[in-house]
Amino acid sequence: FYSKGKTQGPSTTSSIFKDKNGVGADVTYTDEAGFSFAYPKGITVKDITPVDSVTYTKLSLQKGKESLGIDVKDTTAKTIDAPSGATLSGATTLGGISAKQYASDDILYTMAIDAGILYVIQGPKDGDFWEETQNLIASTFSFAGSAETTGGGAGAIYEEEEIVE
8 A cells, every 4th residue: 555666746636725815725746655635836845755664755845945844654653752842732634544733933743643654744833824734734635545525624534455355
């Protein structure tokens, strides 16, 4: 289900998502690691995944001099610990997986662990564009083969594949 190595990048799709300024988030990034998410037009997505045995994806979403990062990698941790200097600020979901949000003075984190995989989205805590972008990514994060839910903006339902022989 998950794959390390990339050949596919962002694709433009029609989207109904709007940030608080009414700017359409009409670009969807689809990753070979098995997930996708929407983000606002005008952001550049760079795949900076290192060649190692634990990282599925490392992305940098950039606009101007600021950026937001997305990391997906193997972990042995069973629970999420608050990043240094950050405190719990909320909860959300990533593709149906329970996620926690932490905030420091200048960084907002969205973190989840599922099936030995750690998902981290981190970016500037600016009370505006980057926080809205992070919330948009979290709310539209979905896994390949998952069924989208209706209403509430809950994202998608995470369903593991099962092989019956």
